[in-house]
Amino acid sequence: xxxxxxxxxxxxxxxxxxxxxCTYQTSGFNGLFxxxxxxxxxxxxxxxxxxDGLEEKGRFSSFxxxxxxxxxxxxxxxxxxxxxxxxxxxxxxxxQKVTFGTGTKLQVIP
Amino acid sequence: xxxxxxxxxxxxxxxxxxxxxxxxxxLNHDAMxxxxxxxxxxxxxxxxxxIVNDFQKGDIAExxxxxxxxxxxxxxxxxSAQKNPTAFYLCASxxxxxxxxxxxxxxxxxxxxxx
Numbered sequence: 001x002x003x004x005x006x007x008x009x010x011x012x013x014x015x016x017x018x019x020x021x022c023t024y025q026t027s028g029f030n031g032l033f034x035x036x037x038x039x040x041x042x043x044x045x046x047x048x049x050x051x052d053g054l055e056e057k058g059r060f061s062s063f064x065x066x067x068x069x070x071x072x073x074x075x076x077x078x079x080x081x082x083x084x085x086x087x088x089x090x091x092x093x094x095x096q097k098v099t100f101g102t103g104t105k106l107q108v109i110p
Numbered sequence: 111x112x113x114x115x116x117x118x119x120x121x122x123x124x125x126x127x128x129x130x131x132x133x134x135x136x137l138n139h140d141a142m143x144x145x146x147x148x149x150x151x152x153x154x155x156x157x158x159x160x161i162v163n164d165f166q167k168g169d170i171a172e173x174x175x176x177x178x179x180x181x182x183x184x185x186x187x188x189x190s191a192q193k194n195p196t197a198f199y200l201c202a203s204x205x206x207x208x209x210x211x212x213x214x215x216x217x218x219x220x221x222x223x224x225x
Contacts, residue, residue, distance in 0.1 A: 004152065042200065042216035043153075087152070091209060098209045100145075100152035 004101035022088035035087040116217035133201035142184035160207035
């Protein structure tokens with residue numbers, strides 16, 4: 001079956017760095033992506049990893065290890081507006097199956 | 111501007127009533143999806159459609175129905191058979207069959223509350 005695990009909640013300080021981990025177990029894995037979702041709003045796309053390694057995009061970076069079934073999202077220079085839920089999702093089965101994690105609610109404090 | 115629109119944003123329904131949630135996109139996307147989001151759970155797929163006049167059940171289709179008569183529209187009906195309909199419903203679209211993460215769009219969501 002498909003399974004994705006990520007922490008439920010995290011708290012970090014403004015200006016700091018935070019790493020949100022995600023582990024997955026899927027058959028026919030194709031790639032993993034991260035979304036940001038503010039409460040009551042639509043998820044917005046952050047990153048998509050297909051190959052092993054680190055993808056950097058401004059303050060946000062995402063890492064994937066296919067052999068370990070592991071990914072993380074790294075947020076640098078945290079800002080208050082980064083307080084949101086971060087959804088990890090794996091795509092598999094020829095891009096037909098998307099499995100979302102429960103999301104990690106990040107609270108940024110002054 | 112191209113985008114995907116869900117309406118209404120908030121919806122209240124009496125127990126035992128059917129209700130239809132609207133999802134419209136002007137992105138010329140082939141594929142459209144309906145997800146349900148509950149606290150402490152990930153997005154769960156209700157129904158998806160890869161092309162007009164065709165749709166498939168997702169993981170939690172019971173108590174829901176859809177239609178795809180037009181490319182731009184994918185309405186979701188929550189029927190009285192759905193035992194726990196109170197949730198946040200998200201519609202998404204993708205250019206081609208298969209969820210292209212880098213090109214998929216989500217609507218703003220509809221929060222349905224059964225009273």
